[in-house]
Amino acid sequence: MDASRDGVIYTETIVHSPPEQFAADAPYQLAILELPNGNRTTIRVLGKEAADRVRIGDRATFVEERDGVAYYRKAKPASD
Amino acid sequence: MQVPGHAARVMAEQQAMDCSGGSGNGRPAGEHFKILPAIDAILEYMRPVAVVGIGKTAFGAFPDKSLRALAVEATNHALADANLAASEVEAFYLGNFAGPSFVGQNHLAPYVGMAAGFEGIPCTRFEDACASSGSAFFHAWLGVSSGIYDRVVVTGVEKMTSQTTPRVTEILAGAGDMASEGKAGATFPALFGMIARRHMQQYGTTREQLAAVAVKNHANGAKNPLAHMRKIITLEQAMNGKPIAEPLTVYDCSLISDGAAAVVLVPLEQARDLNPRYARILAVVQTSDHVALDSKADITVFPAVQAAGKKAYAIAKVGPQDIQLAELHDCFTIAEIVASEDLGFVEKGDGGPFVENGCTRLDGRIPINTSGGLKSKGHPVGATGVGQICDVVMQLRGDAGERQLARHQLGLAQNLGGSGATCVVSILEAA
Numbered sequence: 001m002d003a004s005r006d007g008v009i010y011t012e013t014i015v016h017s018p019p020e021q022f023a024a025d026a027p028y029q030l031a032i033l034e035l036p037n038g039n040r041t042t043i044r045v046l047g048k049e050a051a052d053r054v055r056i057g058d059r060a061t062f063v064e065e066r067d068g069v070a071y072y073r074k075a076k077p078a079s080d
Numbered sequence: 081m082q083v084p085g086h087a088a089r090v091m092a093e094q095q096a097m098d099c100s101g102g103s104g105n106g107r108p109a110g111e112h113f114k115i116l117p118a119i120d121a122i123l124e125y126m127r128p129v130a131v132v133g134i135g136k137t138a139f140g141a142f143p144d145k146s147l148r149a150l151a152v153e154a155t156n157h158a159l160a161d162a163n164l165a166a167s168e169v170e171a172f173y174l175g176n177f178a179g180p181s182f183v184g185q186n187h188l189a190p191y192v193g194m195a196a197g198f199e200g201i202p203c204t205r206f207e208d209a210c211a212s213s214g215s216a217f218f219h220a221w222l223g224v225s226s227g228i229y230d231r232v233v234v235t236g237v238e239k240m241t242s243q244t245t246p247r248v249t250e251i252l253a254g255a256g257d258m259a260s261e262g263k264a265g266a267t268f269p270a271l272f273g274m275i276a277r278r279h280m281q282q283y284g285t286t287r288e289q290l291a292a293v294a295v296k297n298h299a300n301g302a303k304n305p306l307a308h309m310r311k312i313i314t315l316e317q318a319m320n321g322k323p324i325a326e327p328l329t330v331y332d333c334s335l336i337s338d339g340a341a342a343v344v345l346v347p348l349e350q351a352r353d354l355n356p357r358y359a360r361i362l363a364v365v366q367t368s369d370h371v372a373l374d375s376k377a378d379i380t381v382f383p384a385v386q387a388a389g390k391k392a393y394a395i396a397k398v399g400p401q402d403i404q405l406a407e408l409h410d411c412f413t414i415a416e417i418v419a420s421e422d423l424g425f426v427e428k429g430d431g432g433p434f435v436e437n438g439c440t441r442l443d444g445r446i447p448i449n450t451s452g453g454l455k456s457k458g459h460p461v462g463a464t465g466v467g468q469i470c471d472v473v474m475q476l477r478g479d480a481g482e483r484q485l486a487r488h489q490l491g492l493a494q495n496l497g498g499s500g501a502t503c504v505v506s507i508l509e510a511a
Binding site for chain 1 (some may be wrong): 244245246247249250253259260261263264265266267269270273274275277278281322323324325326327328372373374375379
């Protein structure tokens with residue numbers, strides 16, 4: 001895990017009408033993530049259940065990069 | 081409507097209050113615009129230009145009409161309206177976004193130009209996504225105002241319906257940054273869905289306010305014989321459409337259409353002899369910004385629209401409060417709301433209540449998209465910019481039929497490319 005790639009959701013959408021090449025993924029959540037250094041990047045959020053979906057202000061954890069696209073999961077609430 | 085005295089006054093006051101423009105917008109336009117002296121210097125050498133001919137095809141799905149046939153049809157209408165023969169035209173500017181992808185044809189400007197009878201003159205295609213023909217219009221205006229040409233034609237065209245919706249979605253996505261957002265699966269509805277979410281978060285814009293744009297534009301489009309979808313829709317329908325990219329539903333998205341539009345530009349001093357129903361171009365401004373949405377500091381603002389608007393107001397020597405009608409680029413409902421703010425019709429963040437309170441209806445303070453907009457009229461991408469100019473000129477001439485406004489001296493058109501990377505703002509005045 002690379003925590004420096006974790007960040008906060010700046011905005012998001014759930015895509016129901018995908019371009020041809022992503023037809024198999026739909027519906028999928030796309031978001032713009034703000035990184036700790038202030039940079040923003042467009043990411044995919046993993047998971048299909050309502051509980052997996054992120055909203056503006058949620059924290060997201062970096063999972064992996066595939067074909068140049070960064071995949072994230074909604075961060076679990078702090079356990080302290 | 082007849083309303084007894086007191087009630088009428090209260091209504092008028094409420095309307096005035098609800099629809100009042102931003103307090104900061106009454107100041108002389110361009111006060112904060114630093115490159116103004118440069119513009120003034122340049123304008124001394126530029127000739128005033130007029131639109132003397134307009135021509136449009138209907139927008140819709142036309143399986144039997146080719147891209148070239150649509151473009152020639154609109155061009156011929158515009159030439160006839162201008163009382164000009166094709167042989168008199170000195171340069172041809174074609175706006176088209178993705179003919180090579182949609183219909184497999186490149187080298188489109190001479191391909192269309194020769195069919196329209198423009199033999200031997202410069203024929204050039206302009207591509208700036210959904211602002212392709214706005215960009216062609218800007219460059220054509222430069223050609224005439226600089227004194228190089230006396231007779232130019234600008235045509236915009238797109239032929240989209242021969243492809244499936246997923247394929248159209250993919251082609252349109254190419255107007256975004258394919259190395260970043262495109263690779264992650266961003267569609268245009270997705271980019272504007274993310275803009276809408278952020279606008280709702282920052283300013284409290286509601287789902288109902290987005291839907292109000294669609295309801296208004298369909299009500300206007302139902303009165304436009306050339307519109308693609310002449311259908312009145314209810315707020316309830318607009319609120320409960322099939323989701324496309326949340327929070328946007330199918331009713332928040334403009335239509336996939338075929339169509340073409342054309343205009344003829346000449347120096348103002350020659351306009352009256354050709355067509356006394358000309359419209360004077362007071363300003364045309366083109367601006368640019370980042371292509372990738374995630375590169376922008378605040379996605380609830382289109383800086384390219386703000387800059388084009390300020391500069392156009394300064395050149396035209398008018399302010400947003402003077403504009404009597406506007407065709408704004410409502411590729412998605414949220415885009416009309418954002419543009420109404422960025423052009424200074426209301427303060428930033430007030431675009432939602434502005435449309436919800438009826439201020440932009442045919443009987444509102446500043447009617448927006450009297451043609452039905454891209455939402456109802458249709459959005460053949462490359463035709464949209466010039467189509468907007470035609471729609472503004474129809475209102476200025478008093479030719480808009482059932483949707484004709486009582487006040488129609490000064491109109492504005494705003495054409496947007498991508499998620500705000502190109503903008504063209506034009507201000508026109510009736511003859």
